[in-house]
Amino acid sequence: MSNEYTHVLVAVDLTKDSNKVLERAIPIAERNHAKLSVMHTLEPLGFAYGGDIPMDLTSIQDQLDEHAKQRLAEIADPHGILSENQHVVVGMPDTEIHRFAAEHDVDLIVVGSHGRHGFALLLGSTSTGVLHGAQCDVLAVRVGKDGEVDE
Template sequence: MSYHHILVAVDLTKDSHRVLERAIAVSERNANAKISIMHTLEPLGFAYGGDIPMDLTSIQDQLDDHAKKRLAEIATPHVEPQDQHVVVGMPDTEIHRFANDHGVDLIVVGSHGRHGFALLLGSTSTGVLHGAPCDVLAVRVGRKGEQTDE
């Protein structure tokens, strides 16, 4: 199978570079397939269940700005600025939506090697895998003995 548009979904940890590197290698083997990269921020309202009686818009905007800067640090120079996306929502849902809307034929995500099938990929990677409209490549990150930023 040949890939034309690869979506790299990252969590902005140091392992994000490893996930992007794998996607770049796949792109090069597929006539330099287009690469898009995205990070999903969960809305603050989800995290706090609406229990905080204040407007969280400015905090959400600050988180968004920080995520865009961090994503650019990871993606540049490999991914064009217009193909770098920070979205707000549930990660697996937003990854699926992006893949459907943009003709993505491969999603590349990081996977923490844990024991048992349910823990194999982690909750986000598992969600992406189960509802993906295309192939999914899970790149093993955070190998035993290595520290991650999570």
Template sequence: MSNEYKHVLVAVDLTKDSHLVLERALPIAERNGAKVSIIHTLEPLGFAYGGDIPMDLTSIQDQLDSHARERLGDIATPHGIANEDQYVVVGMPDSEIHRFAAEHDVDLIVVGSHGRHGFALLLGSTSTGVLHGAQCDVLAVRVGADDSEE
């Protein structure tokens, strides 16, 4: 069994911290000669509004998708990640990341973690969901540290 990574998946939320997550993943991929894919997950608008709005949200979802693809390109392209390795998917983030990882033989997922405490930690987060259901290694990169903690 090899302990080298062959495919690294970087999951980002498109905030300014996304660069930090990607910059942590890239040297690991480079040391292992691994392919790098980057993914962002959009939750369906129907989830956000609970399906209570009697209107077609397709055009709004399409606009969100287009904007997310543009932002993902802004993050990934300067680091040499090709368009075909940049993915925007719609669904629940942890489930979609697990699905993608299984379908594309990902052996390391790198995700940002905001290091929540207390009630926010109990309620969970995307990074916690990814960690608990992953069939491969997961690296949670600490991001968004609160300046008051320093």
């Protein structure tokens, strides 16, 4: 296999399934001598509540951001992924993944996918959005199968 990939981006949701997704991406990056970045996207609180809450959510968003950074480090650090290659961004997940991939010359995006029935549910909303808008290869790693326990 030639060095097809030079930069692999792993998009994780910070659940237990994140380790499975990362563990599938690491050998691909190693075989290709590719840079490995891992990211998590937080949706803005204003999107979640539709702007109906008459208060400043900045401090809560900051706390969520800090918690996400800590959780991402817990997932990435044991695999030797340096902090400068760990990214937490705020926005819509598929949009932010596409933006990051374009800005950082990513040529493979790895995401988790829940195995559901029907094409619309095949990948899930985030992974479907990533797949449809990506300008590079996308690997969907099946996660969360019934009866499967990840530690």
